[in-house]
Amino acid sequence: MKRRTFLRSALATTGVAxxxxxxxxxxxxxxxTASDGPVTLTIGNSQWLDALRGKNLWxxxxxxxxxxPKVTLAxxxxxxxxxxxxxxxxxxxxxxxxxxxxxDGLFVTAAASDALVDLGELSxxxxxxxxxxxxxxxxxxxxxxxxxxxxxxxxxxxxxxxxGVGAPPTTVDALIAAARQVTASTGxxxxxxxxxxxxxxxxxMDYQNWNYGYGGSFAANGKLTIASAPxxxxxxxxxxxxxxxxxxxxxxxxxxxxxxxEGNVGFILDNSGGTLNMALGGSVASADVGAxxxxxxxxxxxxxxxxxxxxxSANQDAAKAFVKxxxxxxxxxxxxxxxxxxxxxxxxxxxxxxxxxxxxxxxFATVAPKEGSLxxxxxxxxxxxxxxxxxxxxxxxxxxNADPATALTSAQSLAEQVAR
Amino acid sequence: xSHALATGAxxxxxxxxxxxxxxxxxxxVPLVYMTVVVFYPAAREVWLSFTNTKLSxxxxxxxxxxxxxxxxxxxxxxxxxxxxxxLYVLGVVAGCLVLGTLxxxxxxxxxxxxxxxxxxxAFGWAVPGVATALAWSWIFNSQTGVLNRITGAxxxxxxxxxxxxxxxxxxxxxxTVWQYTPFVMLVVLAALQSVPPEVRxxxxxxxxxxxxxxxxxxxxxxxxAIRLVALLLVVWSMRLFEIIYLLTGGGxxxxxxxxxxxxxxxxxxxxxxxxAATYGVVGLxxxxxxxxxxxxxxxxxxxxx
Numbered sequence: 001m002k003r004r005t006f007l008r009s010a011l012a013t014t015g016v017a018x019x020x021x022x023x024x025x026x027x028x029x030x031x032x033t034a035s036d037g038p039v040t041l042t043i044g045n046s047q048w049l050d051a052l053r054g055k056n057l058w059x060x061x062x063x064x065x066x067x068x069p070k071v072t073l074a075x076x077x078x079x080x081x082x083x084x085x086x087x088x089x090x091x092x093x094x095x096x097x098x099x100x101x102x103x104d105g106l107f108v109t110a111a112a113s114d115a116l117v118d119l120g121e122l123s124x125x126x127x128x129x130x131x132x133x134x135x136x137x138x139x140x141x142x143x144x145x146x147x148x149x150x151x152x153x154x155x156x157x158x159x160x161x162x163x164g165v166g167a168p169p170t171t172v173d174a175l176i177a178a179a180r181q182v183t184a185s186t187g188x189x190x191x192x193x194x195x196x197x198x199x200x201x202x203x204x205m206d207y208q209n210w211n212y213g214y215g216g217s218f219a220a221n222g223k224l225t226i227a228s229a230p231x232x233x234x235x236x237x238x239x240x241x242x243x244x245x246x247x248x249x250x251x252x253x254x255x256x257x258x259x260x261x262e263g264n265v266g267f268i269l270d271n272s273g274g275t276l277n278m279a280l281g282g283s284v285a286s287a288d289v290g291a292x293x294x295x296x297x298x299x300x301x302x303x304x305x306x307x308x309x310x311x312x313s314a315n316q317d318a319a320k321a322f323v324k325x326x327x328x329x330x331x332x333x334x335x336x337x338x339x340x341x342x343x344x345x346x347x348x349x350x351x352x353x354x355x356x357x358x359x360x361x362x363x364f365a366t367v368a369p370k371e372g373s374l375x376x377x378x379x380x381x382x383x384x385x386x387x388x389x390x391x392x393x394x395x396x397x398x399x400x401n402a403d404p405a406t407a408l409t410s411a412q413s414l415a416e417q418v419a420r
Numbered sequence: 421x422s423h424a425l426a427t428g429a430x431x432x433x434x435x436x437x438x439x440x441x442x443x444x445x446x447x448x449v450p451l452v453y454m455t456v457v458v459f460y461p462a463a464r465e466v467w468l469s470f471t472n473t474k475l476s477x478x479x480x481x482x483x484x485x486x487x488x489x490x491x492x493x494x495x496x497x498x499x500x501x502x503x504x505x506x507l508y509v510l511g512v513v514a515g516c517l518v519l520g521t522l523x524x525x526x527x528x529x530x531x532x533x534x535x536x537x538x539x540x541x542a543f544g545w546a547v548p549g550v551a552t553a554l555a556w557s558w559i560f561n562s563q564t565g566v567l568n569r570i571t572g573a574x575x576x577x578x579x580x581x582x583x584x585x586x587x588x589x590x591x592x593x594x595x596t597v598w599q600y601t602p603f604v605m606l607v608v609l610a611a612l613q614s615v616p617p618e619v620r621x622x623x624x625x626x627x628x629x630x631x632x633x634x635x636x637x638x639x640x641x642x643x644x645a646i647r648l649v650a651l652l653l654v655v656w657s658m659r660l661f662e663i664i665y666l667l668t669g670g671g672x673x674x675x676x677x678x679x680x681x682x683x684x685x686x687x688x689x690x691x692x693x694x695x696a697a698t699y700g701v702v703g704l705x706x707x708x709x710x711x712x713x714x715x716x717x718x719x720x721x722x723x724x725x
Contacts, residue, residue: 085688092478109691113476189563196583197671200689250562250583385690395673399585418690 039318040072044087044097047305048077052280053273056338063334064325071318084201091115091312098313099322101146104134104373107306108380111142117309117316119143125327127346134304134373143306144327147335147342149271150302150368151209152291154360156284159266162186168267168292172237175267175295179246182266190246192256192268197395199252204387205303205374206269207394210234212372213296218386219376224419226390226412227405235397235404237296242398260284269294271303272364276340279358291360293367302343302371343368382419389414462704468697475691488698498702500674501682505658505703508593508678512657513650515597520604521646525634527605528612538609545602553666556595557582560667582668588675592664596657604649611645612638644718651714655707679703 043061048054054077062073076097078086084106090096091110102110110116119141128144135143153175155168160178163185169175179190194203211218214237216230225231241247248256257274259265261282270278279286294300307326309319325331327345336348341361350361376383393411396402469488473481492498527538544552559567560581568578581591615638623633661680664670670677670685677685679699687696 088475088688088691092476109476113474115476196669197673198582198665198667198669200669200671248563249580250560252557255561388685388689392673395671399583399672 038070038072039315040074041099041315041319041322042074042076042097043099043101044076044078044083045101046078046080046083047101047273048075049079050273050277053276053338053340057335060331060334060338061326064322064331067325067330068321071322073322081201091310094312096310096312098310098315098319100308100310101305102308104304104306104375105380105383107134107143107308108137108375108383110308111137111140112381115311116142117311117313117320119309119320119323121320122324122327125324127329127332128327129343129345129347130369131304131343132345135306135308143308144323145343145345146305146307146326147273147339147344148302148304148368149273149342150364150371151206151269151271151294151300152275152360152363152367153267153294154260154270154275154278155267155290155292156188156260156263156265157288157290158284159186159188159263160290163266165266168290169295170293171295172241176241176244176246179266180244183246186266188263189248189256189259189265190267191241192251192260192265193241193247194253194256194269195242195247195249195398196252197391200388200391201384202253204384204391205301207238207387207391208372208374209269209294209300210238210296211301213294213298213300215298217372217377218390219378222378224376224379224386224412224415226386226393226415227408231408232405235394235408238394239397239404272341272361272368273303275360275364276342276358279360286358286360289358289360291363293363299367299370299372301374302368303374341365341368379419385418386415389418465697465700465704468693469701471694473693473697475687475693478693481694484694488694492695492698492702497674497677497682498699501677501679501699502702504589504674504676505678507589508596508664508676509654509657511590511593512596512600512660513653515593516600516604516653517646517650519597519601520649521608521642523601523605524608524612525638528609541605542602544599545606547599549599549660549662550666552595552599553663556591556598556663557667560591583672585672585675588668588672592667592676595663595667596660599663600653600656604653607645607649608642611642615641644721647714647718647721651711654710658703658707679706 045057047057050057058075065071065073083102087096087100087102087106088109091113092115096115100110100116107116119135122144123141125144131145131148135141135145153168159182160168163178163182165178165181169178175191181190182188183190194206196203211231211234214230214234216225216228216234218224218226218231248259251259253274256265256268257270257278260268260278261284263282263284268278275289275291278284279289307323309316309323313319326335329346332344332346332348335344337351337354340354340358341350341364343365350365354361374383376386379386389411390408393402393404393407396407397404468481470483470485471481472484472487473479523541527534527541547555559565562568562578562580562583565581567581572578579587581587619637620633623637628636658678659680660678661684664676664678664681665684668676670681679702683696683699683703686692686699
């Protein structure tokens with residue numbers, strides 16, 4: 001009898017504990033909602049993990065805690081390769097950080113899914129520049145600019161000097177010649193650029209430079225224009241560079257950036273954020289890094305990161321107040337020092353110290369405002385899905401010597417199915 | 421007296437109930453666990469495959485019947501993925517079974533340093549998949565990888581192991597075989613311990629050569645273990661994601677895009693959870709079919725014995 005009583009009690013206790021768990025979780029979800037009490041805001045960003053720059057950016061952001069001591073900021077650091085997947089999953093599950101710093105593709109997807117809060121009250125903030133237009137989806141503002149990183153042809157000045165290369169190339173043919181000269185004279189890799197499907201999301205973004213550079217666009221007036229003549233010209237030029245054997249085939253972008261930092265790459269196609277990382281902490285001094293506009297007839301592309309407030313956040317008011325501070329003159333001044341030459345939400349000029357130390361920054365500051373968005377216009381939310389058949393067409397051309405026009409026509413047909 | 425009889429009968433009934441219910445109680449815990457982490461997610465996946473659920477709204481999908489199946493089965497990607505999956509599974513299973521069995525036979529007999537050799541051969545099994553992919557990405561690196569140093573030194577030239585459409589799949593298979601061969605070795609090694617030493621001795625005394633001894637004596641004893649490990653390898657390699665995705669991302673030209681890699685693409689690039697679930701269901705059906713075939717073959721071989 002005693003054993004049976006004990007077993008019954010144990011089962012009952014276990015059952016109650018099992019039920020109490022979820023109930024307790026229900027009761028304790030979300031952060032503090034009291035407007036006057038202490039609040040912890042989590043900020044999701046892949047840049048927190050960037051060597052050197054991540055720490056500087058965080059220090060710039062955490063200065064808010066002295067402005068508003070009731071708020072404690074916490075990082076949610078996610079590697080860039082996993083960022084979109086993780087944040088999308090978290091948002092879909094009704095969770096995620098309070099404030100999210102996300103690239104434009106993810107931003108548009110989140111906004112279209114009603115996962116972001118309306119930030120219309122921030123539109124009147126004085127000094128907001130055109131890069132904040134990317135924070136509008138339809139007529140609603142869901143975000144403001146964090147950084148806009150233009151692309152340029154980055155080069156190692158000392159290697160070019162040793163190879164006897166004069167001014168940076170301004171055409172693709174000149175790039176091929178200069179890269180070959182660098183390799184022949186110094187043994188270094190001539191030109192580094194993404195070229196692998198394993199790096200798909202970075203590759204399609206970098207590839208947009210070629211497209212814009214040749215006057216192309218993947219969509220216009222609500223229709224996909226993947227197989228247009230300028231796009232064919234862009235792919236033909238890219239194929240020419242690939243076949244010139246100046247690219248380190250098989251290297252992913254982190255490896256190519258590391259090789260540049262080690263002084264083993266002459267030219268690299270990269271954005272300002274990547275260049276800042278390469279110029280800090282490697283064996284190539286920042287003063288020995290150069291940047292020139294890409295060797296294309298037209299301006300290229302720019303990546304953009306936007307700041308949004310999670311609609312699932314239990315601290316929306318506090319999050320909005322933080323974002324408001326971020327785009328104020330105080331917030332922008334702090335960010336300027338940590339952001340290198342990236343264009344910010346307001347036109348804060350590059351610091352004299354930075355320009356002296358890193359003269360390459362002025363090139364990025366000049367080109368970024370003119371460069372195009374990485375999203376397919378009119379099909380922003382489906383950009384990644386549309387670019388998959390496009391990049392597969394690029395692969396066909398690179399690896400199987402397919403005709404660019406034929407490959408892009410086939411890609412257009414596949415992309416139209418996805419875009420429906 | 422009647423009280424004692426009644427108590428005795430009740431006690432007997434209780435013991436009978438306890439004996440009857442004991443096995444079910446023992447399996448109840450793993451069954452609950454399996455229901456929560458396997459059966460429910462699988463059932464939900466099947467349901468998702470009949471909806472138009474998007475990743476950005478995982479609870480917002482609507483029933484669309486067999487639309488996803490019609491779309492997926494009508495696309496080239498599914499058939500390419502299926503073919504790639506079959507080739508990948510065959511390569512991994514064949515490579516692991518052959519190399520694992522040979523390794524087990526090699527370390528079965530005692531020799532000096534056998535424990536160290538066994539440890540070294542088993543090392544790959546202890547390495548996480550992500551670390552395996554990272555290490556092999558450097559081995560295969562076209563510029564500075566050790567494999568190209570070796571092939572170059574042997575006069576076989578250098579190759580783009582992961583970005584060449586003909587070499588990418590064999591390269592990914594090689595990395596997978598490296599990781600899973602130790603498991604086969606350990607299972608076969610355990611099975612080899614079941615071979616009666618007197619039977620081995622007798623065959624040796626009878627003058628049978630090594631190959632004949634292996635065929636007639638060793639193989640029949642280890643065959644059930646080999647069949648079981650082959651089943652496990654088929655199921656595992658169909659589900660393997662990180663090595664393939666980290667090495668090639670499914671490229672070049674979808675040459676390494678297995679079912680599970682295509683599933684990831686549908687879910688996290690196209691944000692199409694319904695479509696991704698369809699790929700998952702196809703994989704699930706194939707895995708179940710392979711398992712059924714295994715049990716049928718096992719039953720026949722048991723009855724045959």
